[in-house]
Amino acid sequence: xxxxxxxxxxxxxxxxxxxxxxxxxxxxxxxxxxxxxxxxxxxxxxxxxxxxxxxxxxxxxxxxxxxxxxxxxxxxxxxxxxxxxxxxxxxxxxxxxxxxxxxxxxxxxxxxxxxxxxxxxxxxxxxxxxxxxxxxxxxxxxxxxxxxxxxxxxxxxxxxxxxxxxxxxxxxxxxxxxxxxxxxxxxxxxxxxxxxxxxxxxxxxxxxxxxxxxxxxxxxxxxxxxxxxxxxxxxxxxxxxxxxxxxxxxxxxxxxxxxxxxxxxxxxxxxxxxxxxxxxxxxxxxxxxxxxxxxxxxxxxxxxxxxxxxxxxxxxxxxxxxxxxxxxxxxxxxxxxxxxxxxxxxxxxxxxxxxxxxxxxxxxxxxxxxxxxxx
Numbered sequence: 001x002x003x004x005x006x007x008x009x010x011x012x013x014x015x016x017x018x019x020x021x022x023x024x025x026x027x028x029x030x031x032x033x034x035x036x037x038x039x040x041x042x043x044x045x046x047x048x049x050x051x052x053x054x055x056x057x058x059x060x061x062x063x064x065x066x067x068x069x070x071x072x073x074x075x076x077x078x079x080x081x082x083x084x085x086x087x088x089x090x091x092x093x094x095x096x097x098x099x100x101x102x103x104x105x106x107x108x109x110x111x112x113x114x115x116x117x118x119x120x121x122x123x124x125x126x127x128x129x130x131x132x133x134x135x136x137x138x139x140x141x142x143x144x145x146x147x148x149x150x151x152x153x154x155x156x157x158x159x160x161x162x163x164x165x166x167x168x169x170x171x172x173x174x175x176x177x178x179x180x181x182x183x184x185x186x187x188x189x190x191x192x193x194x195x196x197x198x199x200x201x202x203x204x205x206x207x208x209x210x211x212x213x214x215x216x217x218x219x220x221x222x223x224x225x226x227x228x229x230x231x232x233x234x235x236x237x238x239x240x241x242x243x244x245x246x247x248x249x250x251x252x253x254x255x256x257x258x259x260x261x262x263x264x265x266x267x268x269x270x271x272x273x274x275x276x277x278x279x280x281x282x283x284x285x286x287x288x289x290x291x292x293x294x295x296x297x298x299x300x301x302x303x304x305x306x307x308x309x310x311x312x313x314x315x316x317x318x319x320x321x322x323x324x325x326x327x328x329x330x331x332x333x334x335x336x337x338x339x340x341x342x343x344x345x346x347x348x349x350x351x352x353x354x355x356x357x358x359x360x361x362x363x364x365x366x367x368x369x370x371x372x373x374x375x
Contacts, residue, residue, distance in 0.1 A: 016090035025049035073321030076220035113142035171307035182230035196263035233276025284349020312339035
């Protein structure tokens with residue numbers, strides 16, 4: 001690839017970074033200006049914008065100073081949508097100017113992750129309040145940028161899909177369907193506990209610009225809360241701090257942070273919520289039925305179970321973490337319990353489908369024997 005093309009790639013990388021970073025910096029500046037702090041510095045909103053930009057790429061933040069040991073690893077999954085649209089916009093402009101999409105994708109991702117490393121170093125060295133570890137920033141942003149460019153440029157080869165690809169697609173569709181159902185449950189709970197949500201918002205009293213920022217942050221964290229809701233209705237449960245668990249049959253929760261969306265949490269045991277596990281069983285039953293119809297045998301179903309477990313594990317890891325303080329070191333899903341319970345329920349549904357098929361086959365064989373025995 002020639003130098004003009006590489007220069008063009010670098011320009012579009014900068015554009016994709018600015019598309020997300022500039023609005024964040026503007027909001028940070030407005031919120032800082034209206035906060036009324038007497039000890040703040042004019043550089044604070046700039047560094048805050050850098051930290052938020054890195055956090056939107058799922059790069060963890062480590063807090064130093066008086067809160068040494070605190071960290072933010074519970075990062076907003078919804079922010080990835082903003083990153084995706086920024087990268088997609090810049091990458092499609094790049095392709096439209098005649099640059100080879102397949103050759104430019106890894107170079108784009110490399111430049112993007114390099115810029116992320118530079119921003120993380122600047123944010124750490126120039127302000128000691130928050131540390132961003134560059135050796136985390138590089139691989140995380142490289143994987144995200146490469147994946148988003150591949151999807152944006154439709155570089156995944158289109159051909160007749162193999163058995164494992166179809167099984168993986170069914171597993172991904174299953175996780176997406178369960179997340180959609182969990183979103184409906186969360187919406188119903190928010191409506192039912194609307195008064196609690198309003199009370200928590202009143203306690204914070206964020207003001208006009210602070211209220212706008214609070215709403216935006218909560219919207220970006222909605223996918224995390226939806227994942228926690230899926231853990232709740234499946235029986236795996238979710239955590240809001242150390243030694244806490246919120247599940248249909250177990251409710252161990254002393255206090256909750258003053259976050260309005262957490263007003264949707266149940267107030268005690270709610271055994272009827274375990275009905276969500278029945279939906280996972282039904283999903284496993286249906287996936288096994290469709291895959292058996294297409295391929296026969298159980299190999300494709302076993303592949304689907306493996307991918308479903310992988311997707312569940314990734315979802316649990318990305319949607320959970322520590323929310324600054326040590327008392328909230330475990331917020332969200334359990335990284336091991338959630339995929340174990342969810343995959344077990346899916347596998348049980350597949351086993352029921354297999355048992356029903358064997359029962360029908362046995363009855364059909366018995367009927368054929370009865371017909372043959374008639375003189």
